[in-house]
Amino acid sequence: MATIGLDSLYYAKITEDANGNETYGIPQILAKAMTADLSVELIEAILYADDGASEVVKEFKSGSLSLGVDDIGSIVAQDLTGCKIDSNNVVVSRSEDGGSPVAIGFRAKKSNGKYRYFWLYRVIFSVPATSLATKGDSITFSSPTIEGTVFRRNKLDSENKHPWKAEVTEGDNGVSPSTISSWFSAVYEPDFTEVTPAITITVQPAALTEVTEGSINESLSVVASSNTTNPVTYQWYENEVDSDTGGKIINGETSASFDIPSELTEGTYYYYCILSLSGAESLTTTVATVEVEPID
Numbered sequence: 001m002a003t004i005g006l007d008s009l010y011y012a013k014i015t016e017d018a019n020g021n022e023t024y025g026i027p028q029i030l031a032k033a034m035t036a037d038l039s040v041e042l043i044e045a046i047l048y049a050d051d052g053a054s055e056v057v058k059e060f061k062s063g064s065l066s067l068g069v070d071d072i073g074s075i076v077a078q079d080l081t082g083c084k085i086d087s088n089n090v091v092v093s094r095s096e097d098g099g100s101p102v103a104i105g106f107r108a109k110k111s112n113g114k115y116r117y118f119w120l121y122r123v124i125f126s127v128p129a130t131s132l133a134t135k136g137d138s139i140t141f142s143s144p145t146i147e148g149t150v151f152r153r154n155k156l157d158s159e160n161k162h163p164w165k166a167e168v169t170e171g172d173n174g175v176s177p178s179t180i181s182s183w184f185s186a187v188y189e190p191d192f193t194e195v196t197p198a199i200t201i202t203v204q205p206a207a208l209t210e211v212t213e214g215s216i217n218e219s220l221s222v223v224a225s226s227n228t229t230n231p232v233t234y235q236w237y238e239n240e241v242d243s244d245t246g247g248k249i250i251n252g253e254t255s256a257s258f259d260i261p262s263e264l265t266e267g268t269y270y271y272y273c274i275l276s277l278s279g280a281e282s283l284t285t286t287v288a289t290v291e292v293e294p295i296d
Contacts, residue, residue, distance in 0.1 A: 006035065009067070010105040012187045013079060014122070020154040022122065024103055024187035030076055035068035038120075038150070063150030063164070065104065065123055072146065080125045080146065099125045103187045104148070114170040117183045121153040121163050157190045166190065173229045197228045197280035205258075205273065205288035213266050213292050220288050221257040222273050230278050239270040244284045247272060266294045 009032070013025040074091045077083055082100060083093040104120045125148040152162040166188045170180050179188075203223035211218050224232050236258045237247030247270075250258070258271065269290040275283045 006106065006108050007032075008105070008107045008184060010184050011076070011080065012103040012105070014101045014103065016154070022101075022103075022153050022155045027103075027105060027184050027187065028076075030067075030080075030104070031072055035066070037064075037066040039064045063120075065120065065148040065150050067104075067146045067148070080148075099148075101151070105184055105187065107183070110169070115180075116167065116169045117180065119166040119183075119188050120150050121165065121187070122151045123148040124151070158192045163190055195227055197226060197230065197277050199232055199275050199277050199280055199283045200225050200227075201275065201283055201285060204286045205271065207286065208289045208291065209260065210291045210293060211260065211264075213264065213295050215295075216260050216262045216264060216292070218260045218290075219257050220260065220271055220273075220290075222275070222285050223256065224275050224283075226277050226280070228277070228279075233276045234273055235276070236271060236273045239272070239287070242270055242287055242289065244272045244287050260290055264290070264292045266292050268292075 009030045010027040011030045012027045015023045015025070017023070072080075074085050074089065077091055078085055080099055080102060081093070083091050086092055101122045101124050104123045105118060107115045107117045109115055125146055150164060152164040154162070157163055168175055168179060168183075168188075201222060201224045203221070205220040205222055209218055209220065220236075222234070226232050234254050234256055236250045236253035238250055239247035250271075258273070260271075269292070271288045271290065273285045275285070
């Protein structure tokens with residue numbers, strides 16, 4: 001889906017250990033964002049065999065980031081480009097200066113009102129370009145553009161690889177609201193921990209339902225959720241005793257809701273549901289007791 005806006009432009013300073021592994025500082029606002037253009041350069045290798053391409057390998061080499069902003073303050077300029085603020089608060093750029101690597105975060109608004117969030121893990125900027133124009137018959141805004149080179153970070157993730165970008169779309173399946181709300185509180189750290197599928201039952205069937213013979217119009221239901229996008233499946237059982245084991249499968253009753261059979265005669269009946277999810281341990285609801293009273 002196309003994006004229609006850009007805001008929340010942040011940067012985080014990087015501290016490196018003896019091996020060059022990055023530690024990120026607290027993100028700070030860089031400037032008000034106007035434009036962001038990101039291009040990527042890949043390394044490509046092709047193995048030819050039997051007069052044709054047998055294997056193709058493509059890896060990230062570097063990227064170019066161009067940011068159009070409303071203005072760059074002196075502190076931000078010093079952090080990003082390596083220029084120096086002198087004793088009179090004048091920003092001085094010298095030929096020997098070089099920018100220190102930083103992480104860059106921002107978000108882009110989509111046409112559906114949701115946002116796509118980004119972190120670039122290692123960016124080195126050059127001195128910002130400035131365009132000036134004399135005053136004419138119309139007003140023209142001149143704003144700085146800052147160019148950066150995007151690199152992979154030195155620090156390995158949990159799969160021993162080098163991330164260069166993190167990207168997430170608000171509202172996508174499996175995206176936790178806390179991931180979105182904390183996106184600019186700290187530079188996002190990849191988490192490849194395998195999630196063990198699990199079911200959570202939040203509403204059990206009614207413990208006791210009393211109905212009248214010949215006029216039954218009641219249902220039993222269960223409400224459950226899972227930590228994956230895979231669907232939870234249901235199977236209802238009937239039993240002759242108050243137990244959630246040893247029951248008989250009720251054919252066709254495989255939804256979260258079960259209509260109590262209308263043809264039941266006077267007596268006590270027991271029902272329960274077993275919930276299943278691929279890769280997860282099945283859960284069984286509590287037993288629902290249905291008492292059918294005679295017609296007066």
